[in-house]
Amino acid sequence: MSNPLPNQLSQWQNLQNLAQQDWSLTALFAQDVNRAHNFSVSAQGIYFDYSKQCLDKRVKSELLALAKACQLQQKIKALYRGDKVNSSEKRAALHTALRLPATSQLVVDGEDVVSAVQASLAKAADLVARIRQGIWRGYSGKAITDVVNIGVGGSDLGPVMASTALDEWADSDINVHFVSNMDGTQLGSLLERLNPETTLFIVSSKSFGTVDTLSNAQTARAWLLTTGASLPSLLRRHFIGVSANPERALAWGIDEAHLLQLWDWVGGRFSMWSSIGLAVAIRIGMARFYDMLAGAHAMDEHFVNTDFETNLPVLLGLIGVWNSTFLGINAHTVLPYDGRLKYLPSYLTQLEMESNGKSVTHTGEPVTYSTCPILWGEIGSNAQHAFYQLLHQGTQKVSCDFIACVHYYDTSDAGEFKHQHALSLANCLAQSRVLAFGNDAVVASPDQPVSRLDKFKRYRGNQPSTTLLLDELTPTSFGALIALYEHKVFVMASIWDINPFDQWGVEMGKQVANEVFAHIHCQQPNHQQDDGSDAKFDGSTQALLDHINQQLDT
Known part of the structure; x- marks a missing residue:
């Protein structure tokens, strides 16, 4: 027999009854x-x-x-x-395992999760040290001065928040930037201020198939190619990947030595404790990144015990x-x-x-x-x-x-x-x-009680x-x-x-976006003018597409 829905429990019914009373914070404080x-x-x-x-x-x-x-x-x-x-x-859903101490052990489906996490963090720590110490060099031999994290959702919001909150702890001159918007405006204005010789990109994508992230990554790659440097050199010296899909990341061009592990059991919005937080670690140092993990683990222990x-x-x-x-x-x-x-x-x-x-x-x-x-x-x-x-x-x-x-x-x-x-x-x-x-x-004055306001x-x-x-x-x-x-x-x-x-809830929007994308004329070099007779979409979407395409065609 399946468990009852929570609203069928007597405790739920009791709370519903209590909620009906006239709650007054003023009265609650007066009573206690x-x-x-x-x-x-x-x-x-x-x-x-x-x-x-x-x-x-x-x-x-x-x-x-x-x-x-x-x-x-x-x-x-x-x-x-x-x-x-x-x-x-x-x-x-093992985000709590991302901040377990190295001495812990957690075996799930035959895998020692802690060992895998610690190996990924150790690899990240090595990359962080090389970047912060000026050992990592761009294609021209100059040290990295700017790091751009390319991600979206959990691969962006968490690292942006953490790097901003902890920026006073930063002890590096390396500038860290974040790009997420797929329309290119965010990245475009940033690239105008950066030097391709000294810029490193972190492509953070669990699936390495998210269109928002890959469109920005491809633009960054094209920007670097304008320098005349060879593509293999640019990919090796100017890109780090973080993904749970290493095959796609490697196929895109990420060097295996610069690919950091993520796992299917980490949701994007719970992932900043992993190598997704690489940009944060570059900014504040790996020791303080470990302090952040320790603080989260202490709350984990409080929660469970x-x-x-x-x-x-x-x-x-x-x-x-x-x-x-x-x-x-x-x-x-x-x-x-x-x-x-x-x-x-x-x-x-x-x-x-x-x-x-x-x-x-x-x-x-x-x-x-x-x-x-x-x-x-x-x-x-x-x-x-x-x-x-x-x-x-x-x-x-x-x-x-x-x-x-x-x-x-x-x-x-x-x-x-x-x-x-x-x-x-x-x-x-x-x-x-x-x-x-x-x-x-506010303590009302005798000559102006609240009732007279x-x-x-x-x-x-x-x-x-x-x-x-x-x-x-x-x-x-x-x-x-x-x-x-x-x-x-x-x-x-x-x-x-x-x-x-x-x-x-986010998946269908992506699917429909791909269908609509195929009908925007700038993506079809040899397109024929639509007459609307084979419209695939609702009236509003088709009208909007027609307006966009008319403007693009003129």
């Missing part, structure tokens, strides 16, 4: 003077305050009971064991389920009050929505409940002047994650920057306070939020933060009984 203490926990240098969420001890208890009924603990163990938790592709009541990823995930599925809050925003984390919202957009944007269970049953909310975000100070208006006075309920670092600019010569950091922290705390309590966040000056409050405070941003704490969100995704998927490790 120790609420901030009772609904906060610390681990791995992260202080996690969820007291401004619309829940109480009863809700927390039922959420934990639901996690138990959904066999979350067993699912976590299956994930770490290397079971085929990616049910639609019949694969393991800590009681659920104080388990950061479990609590973060259960809160997400409570908001999206039970309270009907279908929008979530991530608000880092730290410029170094400016790409974190973009990364989490992919991590969460590509993972949990699903509408069928593991067995293909359609779900009848809300799963992943729409997620977006921005640096807090920018967001305050952009979409906070909607958060404070709009008609939408939105849950928020505020993220900040306590320590920054601690040196004696930091001067005014310490003042700016304190101002940023104050804004972070103030915004979550106003979102929670509305006009009650113009209606357009009233803040409704009761917008739920979580605040995560890092002691400081280091490679280690950064690794822990990202692993925390990875595990949050798994917790939510486990409760919803969906597969967070596939992404079939």
Whole structure:
């Protein structure tokens, strides 16, 4: 007999009933003077305050009971064991193995996964050292000064985020750039500023068949060929490949000595811990890259070994389920009050929505409940002047994650920057306070009570939020933060009984794009003018194609 759908469980029904009550954050804090203490926990240098969420001890208890009924603990163990938790592709999801210590052992399908990972990292470390020490030379004998990572999705968003967040740890003069857009504008403007003699390209593609990545790689190869150097020399001296499909990478022209291993059991959005993070390692050094892995592994250990009541990823995930599925809050925003984390919202957009944007269970049953909310975000100070208006006075309920670092600019010569950091922290705390309590966040003067304010000056409050405070941003704490969100995704998927490790929703778009591409005239040197009589597409797409082709033909 198959397991019941999660919404058939008694714990689910209990939560549905609890969600019907009139939740007031102001009332919750008034009822429990120790609420901030009772609904906060610390681990791995992260202080996690969820007291401004619309829940109480009863809700927390039922959420934990639901996690138990959904066999979350067993699912976590299956994930770490290397079971085929990616049910639609019949694969393991072993991103946690990418950061296991070298002394660990994990055998999956007869393969020592840790040995394979460590061999790939060792090869990456050798390439990193050669590049950073000026040993790696371009076709003319000059040392590499610029590295361009060509990827898309997980092969771009993770490395971009990490290299930006940890750039203060960079101890190399080598410039690292990232290219992902397939239209060529991003790469074209970059190539105008680069010297082909000293530029190295990393082609990062799990399949080595992604059109976005390969189109940019081919343009880079053509750019290098304009130098007059031989193609074999250019391929050997100016390209590194990272792929789970070595046959395709080698056929494209990547030198085997410069090809780094990826595996089918690593989803792109979970892959920056592997050689996909090569550009990050070039920028900050391999030692600090290993520190990032160690921080993620420490969060892995916390996730698998800590009681659920104080388990950061479990609590973060259960809160997400409570908001999206039970309270009907279908929008979530991530608000880092730290410029170094400016790409974190973009990364989490992919991590969460590509993972949990699903509408069928593991067995293909359609779900009848809300799963992943729409997620977006921005640096807090920018967001305050952009979409906070909607958060404070709009008609939408939105849950928020505020993220900040306590320590920054601690040196004696930091001067005014310490003042700016304190101002940023104050804004972070103030915004979550106003979102929670509305006009009650400000002590009203006796001669102007809230009831007398113009209606357009009233803040409704009761917008739920979580605040995560890092002691400081280091490679280690950064690794822990990202692993925390990875595990949050798994917790939510486990409760919803969906597969967070596939992404079939992106595949059909690629297929249709190839069909449309074949009908754009600039790809057909000897094309005949279409008269529309053999149109293959819907009326809108065909009309748009006709307009494009008419413009191209003139």
